[in-house]
Amino acid sequence: MQREGPPGKLRIVAGRLRGSRLAVPHKAGLRPTPDRVRETLFNWLMPVIEGARCLDLYAGTGALGIEALSRGARACTFVESDRALARDLAENLARLKVENARVIEADALAWMAGRAEPFDVVFLDPPFDADLWSASAERLESRGWLAGGASIYVESPADAALALPSAWMLHRESRAGAVRFALYRRAAADPLK
Numbered sequence: 001m002q003r004e005g006p007p008g009k010l011r012i013v014a015g016r017l018r019g020s021r022l023a024v025p026h027k028a029g030l031r032p033t034p035d036r037v038r039e040t041l042f043n044w045l046m047p048v049i050e051g052a053r054c055l056d057l058y059a060g061t062g063a064l065g066i067e068a069l070s071r072g073a074r075a076c077t078f079v080e081s082d083r084a085l086a087r088d089l090a091e092n093l094a095r096l097k098v099e100n101a102r103v104i105e106a107d108a109l110a111w112m113a114g115r116a117e118p119f120d121v122v123f124l125d126p127p128f129d130a131d132l133w134s135a136s137a138e139r140l141e142s143r144g145w146l147a148g149g150a151s152i153y154v155e156s157p158a159d160a161a162l163a164l165p166s167a168w169m170l171h172r173e174s175r176a177g178a179v180r181f182a183l184y185r186r187a188a189a190d191p192l193k
Contacts, residue, residue: 108126
C-alpha cells in the first residue's frame with residue numbers, strides 16, 4: 001500500500017527508547033508497521049526478545065528492529081537495499097545512540113546467499129508488490145540464518161498464499177485491515193535424524 005501525502009513520523013512504543021520518533025519518508029511501497037501491530041507483536045515476543053539477536057530484513061524505516069532493541073534485544077542487523085532508506089536508518093540509530101546495530105545496504109536475497117550467522121528473531125516484511133516471502137523464507141531456513149527455536153515474524157497481504165518452510169510452526173496471527181501478521185516458531189531439529 002502506498003502512503004499518501006507528506007512524510008510522517010512513527011514512535012517507538014515501549015522500552016528504553018519509548019516515545020522516540022522516527023521519520024517516515026514519502027516513498028512508494030514503504031509501509032511501516034503501525035504502532036498497534038508492533039505493540040501486539042512485541043507482546044507475543046516478550047518471552048524471547050530480551051538478549052535476542054535480531055535480523056530486520058527489508059528494514060525500511062527499521063521500526064521493527066529498533067523496537068526490538070528498545071525492548072532489550074542484544075543486537076540487530078538491518079538489511080535494506082534502498083540507499084536513501086539505509087542512510088536514514090543509520091542516521092536514526094546514531095541519533096538514538098543505538099550501538100548494538102548494523103545497517104547493511106544490500107539486496108536481502110543476495111545478502112542471504114553469503115555466509116550465514118544464526119538469528120533468534122527475524123522480521124520478514126518485504127515490499128508487498130515484490131512477492132519475496134517464499135524465496136526469503138526458503139533462504140532463511142536452508143542457509144543457516146535461523147537459530148534453533150527462532151521466532152519469525154511475517155507481515156503480508158491478508159489474502160496472500162505463502163509457501164513457508166514446514167519447520168515453521170504458526171504461533172500467533174492476527175489482521176489489521178488488509179494486512180495479516182503472524183509469528184512463527186522454528187521447530188527444533190529432531191536429534192534422532
